[in-house]
Amino acid sequence: MESYNTAELQATDAKHHFHPFTNHPEMHRKGTRIITGAEGVYIYDSDGNKYLDGMAGLWCVNIGYGRTELAEVAKAQMEQLPYYNSFFQSAQLPAIELAELLAEVTPPQFNRAFFGCSGSDGNDTVIRLVRYYWELNGQPDRNVIISRENAYHGSTMAGASLGGMQGMHAVGGMPIPNIEHVDQPFHYRDENNLSADEFGIKAAQSLEERILKVGADRIAAFIAEPIQGAGGVIVPPESYWPEIQRICKKYDVLLVADEVICGFGRTGEWFGSNTYNIECDLMTLAKGLSSGYQPIGAVMVSDRVASVIDQEGREFTHGYTYSGHPVACAVALKNVQIMRDEKIIENARDNVMAYFHSQIATLADHPLVGEVRSKGFLGALELVKDKGTRAKFDDKGGAGIACRDAAGENRLIMRAVGDSMIMCPPLIINRAEVDEMVEKIGLSLDQANAALRGH
Ligand code: PXG
Numbered sequence: 001m002e003s004y005n006t007a008e009l010q011a012t013d014a015k016h017h018f019h020p021f022t023n024h025p026e027m028h029r030k031g032t033r034i035i036t037g038a039e040g041v042y043i044y045d046s047d048g049n050k051y052l053d054g055m056a057g058l059w060c061v062n063i064g065y066g067r068t069e070l071a072e073v074a075k076a077q078m079e080q081l082p083y084y085n086s087f088f089q090s091a092q093l094p095a096i097e098l099a100e101l102l103a104e105v106t107p108p109q110f111n112r113a114f115f116g117c118s119g120s121d122g123n124d125t126v127i128r129l130v131r132y133y134w135e136l137n138g139q140p141d142r143n144v145i146i147s148r149e150n151a152y153h154g155s156t157m158a159g160a161s162l163g164g165m166q167g168m169h170a171v172g173g174m175p176i177p178n179i180e181h182v183d184q185p186f187h188y189r190d191e192n193n194l195s196a197d198e199f200g201i202k203a204a205q206s207l208e209e210r211i212l213k214v215g216a217d218r219i220a221a222f223i224a225e226p227i228q229g230a231g232g233v234i235v236p237p238e239s240y241w242p243e244i245q246r247i248c249k250k251y252d253v254l255l256v257a258d259e260v261i262c263g264f265g266r267t268g269e270w271f272g273s274n275t276y277n278i279e280c281d282l283m284t285l286a287k288g289l290s291s292g293y294q295p296i297g298a299v300m301v302s303d304r305v306a307s308v309i310d311q312e313g314r315e316f317t318h319g320y321t322y323s324g325h326p327v328a329c330a331v332a333l334k335n336v337q338i339m340r341d342e343k344i345i346e347n348a349r350d351n352v353m354a355y356f357h358s359q360i361a362t363l364a365d366h367p368l369v370g371e372v373r374s375k376g377f378l379g380a381l382e383l384v385k386d387k388g389t390r391a392k393f394d395d396k397g398g399a400g401i402a403c404r405d406a407a408g409e410n411r412l413i414m415r416a417v418g419d420s421m422i423m424c425p426p427l428i429i430n431r432a433e434v435d436e437m438v439e440k441i442g443l444s445l446d447q448a449n450a451a452l453r454g455h
Contacts, residue, residue, distance in 0.1 A: 002036070004046035009034050020155070033408070038065035041426050041433050043413070051411045054437055056426045059229055059261045060287035063338055064428040070293045070331050077330040086115070086324035095324035098333045102300060105270050105336060106283065110300040115324040119260035119286035120154025122297040123223070126282055127158050128318050129299065130221040130254050136308050142220045144178045146210055146253075151184065152230035153223065153258055153284075162223055164231075180214060182206040184228060185236040188371045188382055188390070200237030208247045221254035221281075222247075226272025229261035232420040233380035235373045241276040254281040254305070260297070264288030264336070265345035265427050267376035268353050275376070281305055291335045296328035339427075348427045353377060355431050359438045360423065366442070368399065368449045379423035381441070383448075392419055393452055402451050406444035412437060414444075 010031040019027065034046040041064055043053045056062060077094060084092050099113040114129075116122050127145060134142035145162065147153065153162035160168045161175035164184070169175055183206035187199045194202060211219050222244070228234035248255045257280040262272030266288065269275045273283065281304055286297035301309075309316060322328070339345060357374045363381055364372045370384035383399040385391045393399045400416030407414045407421075415422040425437065 003048075004034070004036060006034060006046045007031075009046060040064050040066060041429050049411060051408075051413050052425075052433065052437055052440065053413045054407075054423050054425050055413050055415050056424050057292045058287075059266075059424045060292035062264050062266070062288040062427045063291040063335060063344060064426040067291075067293075067335075067338065069338065070291075070334050073330045073334045074294070074327050077327045081326050084326060085321065087319055092324070092326045092329075094326045094329035094333055098329040098336070101333060101336050101340075102285075102298065105340065106300050107271065107273055107279075109279070109281075109302040109304070110283065111303060112301040112306045114299045114301060115329065116297040116299070116320050117295045117322050117325070117328070118154070118297045119258070119284055120156040120159035120297075121320060122260070122284040122286055122299050123153045123162055123258065124156055124158040125299045125318065126221070126223065126256055126284055127162070129282065129301070129305065130256070132316065133254070133305050133308055134220050136312050139217065141218055144180060144214055144218045145220055146180045146182055146207060146222045148184045148224055148228070148231075149181050150186075150231040150234075151181070151224065151228060151258075154260075180210055182210050184231060184234055185240045186232070186234050187237055188373075196237040197239040200239035201243050203236075204240050204243035204247065207244060208251075211247065211251050211253065216251040216253075219251060219253045221256050223256040223258055225258045225260075226262045226276050226278060227267065227375055227378055229378065229422075229424070230417065232417040233373055233378050233422055233424075235375045235378070235380075236276075241278055245277075245279060256280060256282045256284065258284045260284055260286045261288075261378075261424070264291075265339060265348060265376075266378060266424070268345070268349040269376075270345060289336070290328065290332040293335060294325075294328040294331040296325065296332050344427050348377060348429075352429060352431055352434065356425075356429075356434050359434055360441075363438070363441060363445065366445050366449070368403070368445050368452070374423075377423075377425055377427060377429070380417075381421040381445075383419040383421060385452075399448065399452055403444050403448040406447040406451075407440065409447075410440045410444050412440040412444065414441070 014028050035043050036046050037044040043051050102113045103111045131143050147162045149164040151164040153159045161179045164181040183203045185203040190199050257273045259271050263285050267275040281302045283300040290296045360379050368383050369381050371382040373380045385393045397418040400419045404416040
């Protein structure tokens, strides 16, 4: 294995590199973890340590690390045509083929893909597209988009505005106008002692209340992730999505599924919309679309929306230099073909997901764990000081940080969202690797518990 001078790399990084979502003074104190290689579900740092990547990178490396076929198609495409745009009636082969394959694997109402580079710019496209749609339909006042508290839809002005995270709104003056946020379906933190199904209906009805308050003739769309990811892996009660669907139909509100995390097998089906039978009008895709091997995103446009735009004589004045980038599309195409041809989603669902659920469920007995949530290869442990009252240790996510840091020491990558410990492994994780993961989580919980309770 190649050797690196970690201290030197850290010093150069600190001097020249501004990081996303990072507390810079803290990072400079501790130094960055520098990742230099990866294979399967494991990543390696510059000191040669091997970690089980329980987060699939940043919720994206669905087919796992080290698939050289993706490097080969990137090389071949760069040699043949490294770049050409898809503006002004141009196209190139990988974008055409990827759009066709996406129409095959997404739900039947989707036959068109608009390409971008990320989930964030995809959600910018969503805002412009839904407002454009209603304008073309003669209802330009339908320009309000409803999202949810604590949602994550990206970090651009539009993405962060759709997102419901107040800490993000505070940086840069958001939300932009005409964005509303309603309840998230987080049952564990409900204080009314409702059953899961009662709570799911109540959370969904906060959408109906807001529609009526703002005026149904003002509402363009509702956007939500099938399962909130970065908001803490909030698995909704079974009653939630049918009620949302009823409300959107009743008021003719476009339904947008942000599938950036849930898409491409994460929930055990191709899309979270398949898992929850959501009939949506637009879908935002990114992350698993290329398994993170290239930056690419897409908005899937349903026949309902596409047919209106197809009839309009004016230009749709929106797009990115790298919309439909040939190298990114070629890599995403190969990634989705591998998923389909190797039955990666079916294998995960039929052979490992139920095992993952049963193994992480055993952690519910731990004194630090108030709740275990899971669906597909998404999991969360809710850390509490008192399991009876559900009280937290503090409001700063101290328990989550303690557990995440212990996991790092134990060579397991987990993500702390407040006091929710998150799991999102590559879809190719096997049972032995699940065992390793759960064993390391148990150890990390023990260490965090001892540190937090001072013994
Ligand atoms: N929608 C959802 C549901 C996401 O999770 C985005 C949109 C934006 O995608 P891009 O590609 O622009 O990042 C995301 C991204 C975290 C974390 O800390 C999560 C995301 C991004 C960065 C950090 O959990 N999700």
